[in-house]
Amino acid sequence: MGSVKDVCLGLRFGKEIEMLSQVWDKPGRRVLVIGGVKVGDKQRLAEVMRGKFAAVLKGGLLPGVELRPDGLDLADGVIENYVKVIGEAEVIVAAGVMGKYEDPNAEKGTRMILEAIAASPAYKVAGGGDIEMAISQYGLTGKFDWISGGGGAMLEYLATGTLPGIEAMYT
Numbered sequence: 001m002g003s004v005k006d007v008c009l010g011l012r013f014g015k016e017i018e019m020l021s022q023v024w025d026k027p028g029r030r031v032l033v034i035g036g037v038k039v040g041d042k043q044r045l046a047e048v049m050r051g052k053f054a055a056v057l058k059g060g061l062l063p064g065v066e067l068r069p070d071g072l073d074l075a076d077g078v079i080e081n082y083v084k085v086i087g088e089a090e091v092i093v094a095a096g097v098m099g100k101y102e103d104p105n106a107e108k109g110t111r112m113i114l115e116a117i118a119a120s121p122a123y124k125v126a127g128g129g130d131i132e133m134a135i136s137q138y139g140l141t142g143k144f145d146w147i148s149g150g151g152g153a154m155l156e157y158l159a160t161g162t163l164p165g166i167e168a169m170y171t
Helices: 011-025 039-052 076-087 108-119 129-137 151-160 164-170
Strands: 030-034 055-058 091-095 123-127 146-148
Touching (some): 011 123, 011 146, 030 039, 030 076, 039 151, 055 076, 076 108, 091 108, 091 151, 123 129, 123 151
Parallel strands (some): 123 146
16 A cells, blocks of 8 residues: 655745746846855855856855945945846846845945846846845835745755755655
8 A cells, every 4th residue: 555645845835946947947147146144055055056157146244245344235336246247137046135234324235236136127036034025125026036935945946956845755
């Protein structure tokens, strides 16, 4: 007699996989925009995916980011460069914010980057609680093809093609 597993994927999870899979299915220049304060996993996953993206644009507390002297936002020249790179993208993945967007004096990087992504005709997905809040704050929610609530899980899936919930279905 066969066995029955107590595991299934919900409708939202299935839609998440469908939308994220398009990051690799769509042709063109891919750009990863990655930032925020949860540095460890993001840095590791950015390195894993580096060869899959034409550009990796870092912000937040990730190493190697040129910040303003107060450390709360991207330097102006970096913002300008990132906006240009985003304008040339055909697929954009955004995970995490660029600076302390909650502070009106330090929101410029996050706001300008998200506005550039939203204005782009590229296929665009974003993930994570802070970036989801920033997108909503700037009135850009309807401008993204997909917004994932889980930034780390989104990056993990894009980097590895699987997640523990998917693996549980097959083991």
